[in-house]
Amino acid sequence: EVQLVESGGGLVQPGGSLRLSCAVSGFTLSEHYIDWVRQAAGKGLEWVGRSRNKRNNYITEYAASVKGRFTLSRDDSTNSLYLQMNSLKTEDTAVYYCVTWVDGAARYWGQGTLVTVSS
């Protein structure tokens, strides 16, 4: 069974940092793209970034709103993906989901982890 479990969310002050983790099981992480998607309260879904698979050299891509502040990394040996978030802003407050693409579709999503940026 494919599972993705996010962790690492919490309360952080503006300008602070936080690292989210996405632990995966049921599939080989190195073979798949992983995206992060977030949703602020009362707002729509926003694509945050992508970590491509080994075949595509683990290339990472980011939304303009987080580029230069957020960094994706992965450890295929432990089946984990990480989202390092620096210089956090109040507008980064959201539920963050990791999602994997299998056979051309984003069909497996984690339950999400809440990040709150507030003083």
Next chain:
Amino acid sequence: DIVMTQSPDSLAVSLGERATINCKSGQSVLSSSNRKNYLAWYQHKPGQPPKLLIYWASTRESGVPDRFSGSGSGTDFTLTISSLQAEDVAAYYCQQYYSAPCTFGQGTKLEIK
């Protein structure tokens, strides 16, 4: 970036009636190499992760009821729920995955009339 625009922003439909949600992309998401439209539809209920309904614009995900269907090509797409059920109350989003950033539409909130 490819801008995705959904219409309407909200929709109220009677049980058993048809619901139609539109999605327009700022540029074509149809690949010339494989003739596939890189467009997906998701259903999102509060407290749950989004659920994939449709991918490649018209391929229904396994387990999704056949009252859900997707159509369109190029820049104009439609999600249709043929006979609305109470459990279909949710927000619906289209997403293009033709190129990064893989942008979503702003969402359509579907309610029962």
